[in-house]
Amino acid sequence: MDLGLSTDPNTPILEVEDLNISFYTRSGEIPAVMDFSMTVMPGETMGLVGESGCGKSTVSLGIMQYLGNNGQIKSGSIKFMGRDMSSFSREELRDIRGSKISMVYQEPMASLNPAMKIGRQLNEVLTLHEGLSEEEAAKRSASMLDAVRLPDPDRIMGAYPHQLSGGQQQRVVISMALLSKPQLLLLDEPTTALDVTVEAGIVELIQDLAREFGTSMIFVSHNLGLILETCDRITVMYSGEAVEEGDINTVFDNMRHPYTKGLLRSIPVPGADKYAKPLVAIPGQLPLPHERPVGCNFGPRCQHYDEEACNKGLVPMAEVGHRHWSRCARIDEIDWDADVAAGVIDEPIEVGDVVVSVEGLKKHYAVSSGMFGGGDTRTVKANENLSFNAREAETVAIVGESGCGKSTFAKVLMGLETATEGEVTLGNLDIAHLPVEKRDAKTVSSVQMVFQNPFDTLNPSMTIGDQIVRVLEQFEIGDSDADRENKMLELLDLVKLPREFARRMPRQLSGGQKQRIGIARAFAGRPKLVVADEPVSALDVSVQAAVTKLLTDIQRESRTTMLFISHDLGVVRYLSDRIVVMYLGRIMEQGKTEDIFAPPYHPYTEALLSAVPVADTHVKKRHVVLEGELPSPLTPLPGCPFQTRCQFAIPGKCDSQLPPAREMGEGHIIACHLEPETLKEMEPVIVVEDNVAAG
Amino acid sequence: MKPETISTIEVIITSVIRFWPVWAALAVSLTSGYFIRERLGTFGRLYGSPVGLAGLAIVLFWVFTALFADVIAVLGPLEQSFTGGMKKAPIGSIDSESGILFLWGADNLARDIFSRVVYGSRIVLIIAPAATLIAYMVGSTLGLPAGYYTGWIDTAMSFLANLVLAFPVILLFYLLVTPEVRIPTMYNFGLFEVPWSIPIGMAALFFLFPIIFLCLMWWTKYEKAPQKLMIRGGITLVIGLWLYVGLVFQSPIAPLSLDPNELNVFAAVVLGSSPGVFRIVRGLTMDIKTRDYVAAAQTRGERPWYIMLWEILPNARGPLIVDFCLRIGYTTILLGTLGFFGLGLQPESPDWGSMINHGRSFVRLTSTIHLALFPALALMTLVLGLNLLADGLREESLKD
8 A cells, every 4th residue: 555655865764753652540641751852864773772761662662653552642743754653544554563664572582472483473474564475475584584694594484482592582583573674673672681692693683784774773772882882873861751862972972961971970881990980870760750840850860950940841952963962951051071970989898818619519400301200311510610719808790691500509509509519618617518498597697699680579568677677587686676676777777778668568669779678688697698699780770880889888898798690791890809700500711800801811701791782982892793592501512611602612622621720820710722822812802992991 | 818018119119228227338438438548458449440349339238238137137037927828928018917018028938038138148248258268278278388399299289189179069068968977976085075077077177277377377477586476376276276166066165166057068168169279379379489589588598388478478469369259259159059958057047048949949930939039139149249349359450
């Protein structure tokens, strides 16, 4: 059908003007997007950045006209290729969805129909939108699977979604979105659910496809480093409004809005060091929809806030340069080159004696494949021969992707599992074979954990105060109820939360506040060792900085050893003194942070460093992208576990013998067959230009 | 001689008027509830769902009827009229001698159906929720470990539950009705006598569960505070066992007792409902056990039973409340079914199931259909109300 769309290269593919979207719920109208404008020209990739709750997903759903039962576009217009989208009829909308505008969502497993083979789902796009026959559609689908770099397209066409890995599924979803050669591709956090090295592959794919097919893209994400790598332009959103829009390099280097500046300053980048240039958190919290201020939404949290200028009424977007807009009332008055007030710069923490010593730790799980327990019993070797030390007041980071065994290791430390072999010595007690039921209260209180998901870490049916008091009771701390009540209030002070929170229920707290309670709980018994399992990865960027700072402050005061499990190398670089890199249950490299981030590298570390997106325009990264997927820990090959993806693999050696541990000096150990000289000659992956970040 | 009757319109109007305490109470409770609905939690949210509100209103109607039964009913549930011609008197009959209006007619023993239905609501509204509550204790105490530990415990208990579910429960009820099984034999222990029969055995088992459940709750929560544990555990055990010997063994030292028929009913109903509750609790446990707060409890050394009772069960209360409402409805119907088989309460008891049973033989003639019609309508509306209430609760919990 003729849709009246313009293909003139000067007509924007998408033109959003003064868009207002509201949700109508039981408690009234909630404005989600206000006064939002954005223009995407053909062939451009626009990044949409903001924290959770800022409205970026609502915008992309609104573009698709897919707001659900209680969302409505109150006012404003969305023009797709020159034609106003509200003028499309239902049939016309169905026609363009999937063929002219496509969307890729966050969870690949949820986007694919689990009951249909991949081939059939792909063919559906073509038979529906272009009226092709099954055979022609199958041919096009197979060639598109090839274009997204999936090996063996024919096998994948005949497979079901659950038979593919996460990265493969997301590639399938991308190919499905690109099959009908759409003009506009919307990607809503497409790589958040994937591992870092897999994410790097997808990002590279998206860049190449954009060049090849000339598709315009809107890339929604909260990860500024990712946006820097993939997009041409960027729109920053805060609390439902666009606050800055412009070319990517302009915005990163010459930002003109305090929120953008605050965001960039609260993310750890390779040049940042926790002692010299600490992260600065944006104070305050996102306003609730009905508590938004009269004037600038960011006002209450902005250090340049001025009652006269900023709180008089809605602040409009003003042009500050060529295709660069900002919604700040005091653009001309603020000195954008001055650094953000950093506050107190701390002294480095003195590290003490060894507190935890891990020797040859092995954890194997027996998995039987038959029904009723019969059949072959195979072993999953989750941890193999782990050995390292951690000292008092030190932060050791354990880095690795899914399946590397870091969560299993955390479970062994906590006593939720017992080791198959090996020792973990805490003080003078071996806890590797001591399950938590058999540990006494003192031991239990000295090894505690901060969990990953703040939304699930607290019991939703108990008040905050009761939960903390229960922890104190279990650890046998305090002589009476009143005493414990006091200690609980002191813990709330420790994590900088108001004392009234003791009477609140978890659902009344935000994610960052809940995580603080999780931290309070872990530190309640003055532990010797705290295992933090990705404690900030589920939080918004601006809150991450505050919680990270809290952890370091508490650690400084209580001299606790922290074992920090993460895959976010930026935070790891910022926080940790030593790093242990794990892959498929084995330690690949360990050493001081500076040694890990500079050559010599283990080949896996090299790939990891290159895969992490960096939100700093002064950083140049060498590109090392790993082929293939993470192998299954069920059937490990003999020799080095990294052999399947390593670009330096030596046939005959790496596939038959375990790599030796090479001492590179000062506790830096690399497990690789390559000679130390070869390792020392490797080029650095991350190079910081100028001396901007180092000083 | 046929008694005088009033017209249909008058019957309808009088019916409405007679329930005036109930209408008043409904108005007061629903409007005041509206103003404090923020603090009423799940029930407060019902005000957003017309379906749920209708269900709540119907259920409350019968609850208030049970409460105000003495005021609403005209005669006692067992009172018979000895005026000639009053047996199976039609709707709206007036007793010529006493002048009392038998609004919904009289049954075959010349008892006022209206009053019997009203008093019957008391019995239904006490037995059905109580039996459901005990079934919940049994089902939770067994379902929580099955879902938490999985493994052989789960396999064994699920097998038992499936066995009970698969077994034709009607046959079981017939078994319980036969005199050899039903009538207890007395065992003399010198100081006291203990009656024993299969139903008493079953009841002895089931009624232990609430005591076990409560004791487990106190023990896990106050393990490290012996004083509090002593107080709470002590009170629970003393009161619990005191009531227990009364209810199960009809011991004269206890304040409450059940006669054998009521005991049979309880035993049968709890047996029939427990496996269903077991399954639901087990499924919810398996889901909630994967949450981080359960792992946090494990890492601070909490006992498994603490985790089951204080971390998992309170967070499963959403679906369980909905199921509870529905299950009361099923139990009410079950009471009616049991009445059919003579496993109901005393034959003269005004519970609706028995009334329907006795009125069964009279439904063929339209002139006597009212003997079964009114209790059936009452039963139907109550179950409908419970269903709507459960529906509304579930809907509201899913909405923003």
